[in-house]
Amino acid sequence: MPAAVAVPDEENVVEDLFGFLRLLSDGSIFRSPVDPEFSPTTFPRDHPNVQWRDAVYDKANNLRVRMYKPSAGAEPVGRKLPVLVHFHGGGFCLGSCTWGNVHSFCLRLATEVGAVVLSAGYRLAPEHRLPAALDDAEVFLKWLGDQSVNAADVWLAEAADFGRVFVTGDSAGGTLAHHHAVRVGSATPKRAEGDVDPVAIKGYVLLMPFFGGVDRSKSEAVEFPLGEAPFVNLALTDRFWRLSLPVGATRDHPIANPFGPDSPGLGSVEFPPVLVVTGGTDILRDRNVDYAERLAALGKPAKVIEFGDQPHGFFTLEPWSEATGELIQLVARFVVDSCVVDPNIA
Structure with a gap:
């Protein structure tokens, strides 16, 4: 290119x-x-209870991760913190772990969940069409596994509990989280009994995941009065898919539509707990609900929570709002409920 x-x-x-x-x-x-207008530099760059720094996880593609860890006191003395791997949104075409709104959301996520947050960048389309972003997500999780074994980054290793890892993603990042869950849950051969994975993923949090399809959902088909279309509207999502999917692919491509005609069946995939968050005024609302309900119907531990009056990505548009605080507490409860730790184990 x-x-x-x-x-x-x-x-x-x-x-x-x-x-x-x-x-x-x-x-x-x-x-x-x-940076675009929806990522203002006026958002806080620092928090008194959070340390953060950048690292490069893929030198060949110059891909960075921004790492956050709460100050001492988030967990009992000697206890390390759960890890939240976070992939930003942007329709696979926009976004960065360094943008002010993403950075500010991760600051709050780290301090209020009490977790190490790893906000990973990935290659963007159309310069790097899908599946490039999916490949980068896999490279990052491998990098994290290497960190858990080698402790090459002491700053990270001294705080991170690699046995309590959760993969989260906003919009397109939620799509990455889904595909990672499918890859891990479909892995063959399965690990032998007694084998220990260097990174134990305890759950996935899909924040308004970016899914698509040729057939429109009801929430996508809503017509808005002239000049009142939401920021994330049908024209924008169609453009994102057109620019990010392989050339010639439709919105039923397996990356876009997890239940499309050419998508792999999910019945045999082993999922840990999956939390899907959607917004009542998000045009992706119906796809998010349908996704969670289909997983649950397959017997997977999936549930969906709806923020009734919130638009797509409200938590990064207004990372310090009351609604965002409610969302972060929801994530915090999910982390606790998905991984109860024996208090006798340091």
Whole structure:
């Protein structure tokens, strides 16, 4: 793909995402170096009870993870903290673990859940179409496994309990979490009895996961008065899929539609507890509910919680809101309920 170019002439733009990402008629791509308006720099960059730092987990692709850990006191002395692996949203085309809204949400997540939060970046489309992001998620989890064995990053190893890992994701990040769960739960041959995985994933939290399909759901088909369409609307999600899926693929591609005609069956997949969060005013609401209900019907430990009046991604649009606080407490309870720790084990 051609390298990024100078700000293009409007007549050469064939796809435009808020002026932040533009695809030109000659196939070249322009990405603005400025964070978009929905990621203001006014969000807090630090928290008195959280330490954070960056690391590179994939040197070949220059992929970073931003790591957060609460200050001492989040757990009893000698007890390490659960780990939340977090993948950001952005329709596989936008987003970064360094954006102000993502960073601020992770600060709050770390301190209020009492967990090490690892916010991992991944390659974006259309420069790197799917399954590139899925591959990067797997590379990151392998990196985490290496960390659990080698303790190469002392700052992380001294706080992280690799036996209590949860994979979370916002929107497209939730889609990554789903596919990772399927990969792990489908692994063959299964580990022999007594074998210990260096990273024990105890659950998945899918925050308004970005799923699609050729057939429209009821929440996708809602018509809004002129000028009142939500920030995440049908035109935007269609554009995301068009730019991120393999060329020529439809929205029923298995990455987009977990229950599509060509998607693998999930009946034999072993899932740990799965929490799906959706919003009542999110156009993805019906897909999120349908996903959780289908998993539950297959006998998987999945449940869905709906925030009735909230739009898509409300927790990163307003990371310090009351509703976001309620969501984080929900995640905290899920972590506790999914992994009860013997108090006699340090």
